[in-house]
Amino acid sequence: MYYSLFEIFSIGIGPSSSHTVGPMKAAKRFVDNLDKQNILSTVTRIEVILYGSLALTGVGHGTINAIVYGLMGLNAEDVDVEKDYIGEIKNSGHLLLNGKQNISFSLSDDFFLDKQKFLKEHSNGMKFSAYNAKGKIQLSEIYFSVGGGTVVRQDEISARIDRKPYNVPYPFDNCRQLMNLCKNNKMTIAEIVLANERALSNDSITKKIINLDEIMQKNIDIGMKKDGVLQGGLNVKRHAKAMYERLKNNFDMNSTDILTILDWINIWAFAVAEENASGGKMVTAPTMGSAGIIPAVMRYMKRYGKFKTSNEIDSASITFLATASAICSLYRTNASISGAEVGCQGEIGVACSMAAAGLTAALGGNNFQIENAAEIAMEHNLGLTCDPIKGLVQVPCIERNAMGAIKAVNAARLALQGTGNHIVSLDSIIKTMYETGLSLKKEYKETSLAGIAINALSC
Numbered sequence: 001m002y003y004s005l006f007e008i009f010s011i012g013i014g015p016s017s018s019h020t021v022g023p024m025k026a027a028k029r030f031v032d033n034l035d036k037q038n039i040l041s042t043v044t045r046i047e048v049i050l051y052g053s054l055a056l057t058g059v060g061h062g063t064i065n066a067i068v069y070g071l072m073g074l075n076a077e078d079v080d081v082e083k084d085y086i087g088e089i090k091n092s093g094h095l096l097l098n099g100k101q102n103i104s105f106s107l108s109d110d111f112f113l114d115k116q117k118f119l120k121e122h123s124n125g126m127k128f129s130a131y132n133a134k135g136k137i138q139l140s141e142i143y144f145s146v147g148g149g150t151v152v153r154q155d156e157i158s159a160r161i162d163r164k165p166y167n168v169p170y171p172f173d174n175c176r177q178l179m180n181l182c183k184n185n186k187m188t189i190a191e192i193v194l195a196n197e198r199a200l201s202n203d204s205i206t207k208k209i210i211n212l213d214e215i216m217q218k219n220i221d222i223g224m225k226k227d228g229v230l231q232g233g234l235n236v237k238r239h240a241k242a243m244y245e246r247l248k249n250n251f252d253m254n255s256t257d258i259l260t261i262l263d264w265i266n267i268w269a270f271a272v273a274e275e276n277a278s279g280g281k282m283v284t285a286p287t288m289g290s291a292g293i294i295p296a297v298m299r300y301m302k303r304y305g306k307f308k309t310s311n312e313i314d315s316a317s318i319t320f321l322a323t324a325s326a327i328c329s330l331y332r333t334n335a336s337i338s339g340a341e342v343g344c345q346g347e348i349g350v351a352c353s354m355a356a357a358g359l360t361a362a363l364g365g366n367n368f369q370i371e372n373a374a375e376i377a378m379e380h381n382l383g384l385t386c387d388p389i390k391g392l393v394q395v396p397c398i399e400r401n402a403m404g405a406i407k408a409v410n411a412a413r414l415a416l417q418g419t420g421n422h423i424v425s426l427d428s429i430i431k432t433m434y435e436t437g438l439s440l441k442k443e444y445k446e447t448s449l450a451g452i453a454i455n456a457l458s459c
Contacts, residue, residue: 001333002171005197005325008332009212010284012076012149013069014276015393017287018124018338018446019054019061022145027070029151030128030141031098039138040101043130046071048111051125052118053340054145056447060232060391062279064111067126071105073098081281121157122146123340123445147338147346148286168196175330175371175426182367189370190322190361197322206318213317216272216283216295223271230277232392240271261304265409266402268296273401277394286328286337289344289393290351292401294324297355297408301362320358327357327374330426335434339386340446342437348404349381349433355408360415368420375426377411382429382436385444387451396452 012021027048034040048067050058058064065086069079072095079085086107089095095105119125122144129140142154165171170185170192172178181192197205224244230236244267247260272292276282285294298320307313328337331350336342356377360370381404389395443450 001173001329002166002168002196003325003329003332004166004200005193005322006208007150008148008284008286008325008328009321010149011215012282012284012288013066013079013081014062014279014282014288014291016061016063016289017149017284018145018147018340019058019063020066021076021149021284021288022124022147022151023054023058023063023126024066024070024074024076025149026126026143026145026151027067027128028073028075029070029143029153030130030139031071031073033141034130034139035098035100037139039130040098042132042138043097043101044103044133045131046095046097046103046105046110047129047131049114049127050111051114051127052123053446054124054126055113055115056449057388057391058113060388060448061393064107067111068095068107071098072096073100076281079281081279118442119144121154122338123442124338145338147336147341148332149284166196166200168199170196172329173333175430178326178330179367179371188319188323188361189326189357189367190319193322193326194318206314209318209321210314212283213298213321215281216285216291217299219272219275219280219282219291220268220295220299221271222280223275224267226274226278230274230392230394232390232394234390234392234394236277236392236394236398238274240267240274243267243270261300262406264303265296265300265405268299269293269402269405270398272296273398277392277398286332286350286354287339287347289339289397290347290401290404292398293348293351293404293408294321294355294358296401296405297359300405300409301359305363316362320362323361323370324354324358327354327426331430331433334427334430336437342434343384343440343445344386344400345378345381345384345433346437347386348400349378349384352381352404352408352411353377355405356411356415359408359412363412363416365412365416366420369415369418371426372418372420372422373412373415375422375424375429376414377408378426378429378433379424380407380411382433383440385440385451386446387444387453388446388448389453389456391448391453395456
């Protein structure tokens with residue numbers, strides 16, 4: 001199944017694509033449905049129930065705030081991250097539903113967290129119910145946030161597998177098909193993706209891709225300038241600014257420590273991950289929790305890729321993101337990018353795999369080397385659990401972005417030093433990742449009920 005590049009890389013509010021971006025979209029879709037059915041004006045009360053992983057870690061992941069934004073009718077691009085929407089609602093006791101219908105609203109009374117119930121379709125479930133003045137339900141819908149900010153309604157859940165495919169010239173379901181398309185048409189993976197995207201839109205595809213890159217790179221620059229403590233109660237300090245200043249102040253042109261490059265990659269990944277943890281405006285890559293990996297690896301590419309002009313850098317960036325997009329399509333089709341479904345291997349692991357493939361392509365690797373890089377990166381993230389302390393996308397998530405970026409660079413370098421011939425195919429590693437994720441106990445899949453989330457606070 002081909003997923004559009006602009007599905008995979010979309011703009012949203014941090015810190016979590018499945019727990020923030022998805023629920024916000026679901027709430028917005030629900031109030032839009034109230035509008036379409038001409039019943040919005042009859043609504044006097046909204047009730048929201050969160051199930052499973054959303055209930056267990058939703059507070060730390062910012063789920064409740066995100067849903068409120070959606071109920072207000074806001075899209076991610078509309079949200080002013082400096083404005084205190086939640087404070088205004090708490091003070092007034094009212095919410096302007098879809099920007100039109102003024103209703104009484106209480107975050108404590110109208111939200112219910114059912115931490116014991118996991119709906120059978122997916123662990124990230126939520127139910128929205130709208131009532132009139134007589135207490136009669138006007139509309140009730142259940143949605144699931146299935147990863148990367150994608151949401152499906154309960155009656156559409158099977159469409160995640162059987163959804164209508166895009167009408168593109170080069171559809172593919174697995175890596176073998178993708179490689180055959182490239183071979184038969186004498187095209188690179190990036191060229192396949194760009195041709196598909198041009199078939200889907202009349203807009204300037206390259207301009208839109210460069211815009212995504214600019215947002216990601218801007219998050220690095222913003223993150224390196226901010227200090228302070230991240231909200232949530234763990235008292236986690238931002239480190240990117242201090243790391244940057246230490247490296248800058250101690251920089252020695254004559255130093256023989258070539259591993260300084262790793263320090264830069266760590267700083268760039270920390271900067272984005274910390275900005276995400278603070279609820280900044282981000283690009284899913286492919287999730288918010290893993291959003292620091294691709295920007296950091298792209299900054300590495302721009303700085304150390306020996307490109308001579310800005311046009312060469314832009315071309316490399318487009319190749320990078322188009323290639324990474326194709327790799328993500330394979331994971332979304334045959335596995336998952338949801339930490340609540342397959343653990344952090346589906347977020348950090350997939351981002352690492354995408355970045356390794358993108359970097360290999362941008363540095364001139366052939367299609368077989370690109371596949372090899374993507375496979376190497378995931379192979380060494382297998383079994384990675386999702387166990388954030390207090391449900392916050394902070395510990396161990398921020399450090400994992402840095403480690404994922406380093407792994408991606410090394411995977412690309414390993415692949416580029418080879419011929420592209422490899423025993424383990426990307427298709428087989430994706431299948432292995434999915435089977436591994438399904439076998440993990442639910443406590444290790446974005447519930448904060450085990451692992452680091454428990455032991456770090458008790459030992």
